[in-house]
Amino acid sequence: MAKEVADATDMKSSRRAKGNERGRRFSTRLEFLLTSALDGYINSQFNAGRLDADKYKKVVDAWHQKGRPKVIGFRYDLETQLDLVFLHVQDFRFYGDRAGIPAAISGILEMMRVNARAMRIRTFCQPDSVVAKQLLDSQSLLNLLGSAEQRQIQLAEIVQFFKIVLEREHTVHRAEEMRGAYQSTTTKTLQRTQDNHGGAPATDAATCRGR
Template sequence: MELSPILHLSPNVAGSNDVLADDPWSEPKPSHKRLFGEKGWLGNNADLKELAEGNHKTFGLRRFGKKLKMQVEELVEDLVSGSPCIDDGLSSDMHLRRPPLRQEPTRAVLISLDAPTQARLYSQLEVMICVAANRFLVQQCNRGLLSDESISKISNYWAAKNRPKVVEFHYDQATQRQLILSNLRTIQFHGLSATNSIQLRINLNNWKAIGKEMGIRTFCAPDSAIRKHVFDIRNILEMLGAPLETMRDFEVVQVQVLLLMEPD
């Protein structure tokens, strides 16, 4: 039996390192890779140092930006509150550079009716509205156009306020109006409000505003406000179907008020 010749390799022969690399008895190479440091996959120490310096600079810029933002906010608050946060020289320059405010000419409010006259006027107008509204609600109730639930609800609300009992529907304007709104689909109005829903809504809104303004008795209303109240109240009385006597009394009061007012 022939034996295969043994190949003797000299360590000095070129390429011996490649052959010995497959030698199972040779020392194995490490299986992990170097990530950091010299010849690392993620950069050497110099790169890491530059990255750390860059992060430090970015953090410093952020701190500077936050500090600058806080200073600007404090400056704005001081300017708004009027506190002397800057020196006098700078503040004086700012006041000098500020453009002058444009002042609009103020127009005097014309008040021709004194307090006693306004008190008599609005008391008469309020009585006309409340009496006409009570008469209107009584008519609607007799015709079965007011629900019993709405009437009892208003009555219980009035009693819960510890207010004295009233005859028929002699409540205040706001309560009378609320009772009408509760039966808005069944109630039959008068005048233009009977056929024009827009005019009906306008009259109801004006009635609400007039009731609130009459409750604030300052007795120094300007002429323009009184004119508007008189005009709106006439439409409200027509909506409620006020009798002819009430409309005549209203016209007399209206003429007297207009004569007392000075022309614009």
């Protein structure tokens, strides 16, 4: 489903204004889903005794040095959560077909850190293809974390909603193009008709007859 979304997107500048507001909604929903999934995942690794106290303290100290408020559990912002997981690549348990490949795990986490920085900028001036890539990367992350089926369903709902909105916009865009083409053809036809009749001579001729 996410691949279909990626295939359906484009970067036409004429659609960016509409895409900004939609991108803001999608990015907010996606960010909340991912932070919730990571909070649950880190908690599970903590309960399993895999969280390194020194590495965790490093993240907490950096958080407080920035003057940020205390959080409940591991409810940091998305980028900080990913930083914490990244520090535990050798300690945490991962899932899916890339679980045994440290380089692949690091690659997914790094891609998501880039996405997290983009989502943190609240203008969300991103083309559809960028949002689609974020959805694809998010799918890879949830698989890596072994997220519960409910999380996977929530992501699928976001993907499906995004796909529907894209299809509607494509339909509207095609209709506008067809309308513009029709109006252009009509204008050209009227112009040719006037040219064939010599513009306004008919009125001049009537005036001459009146004289």
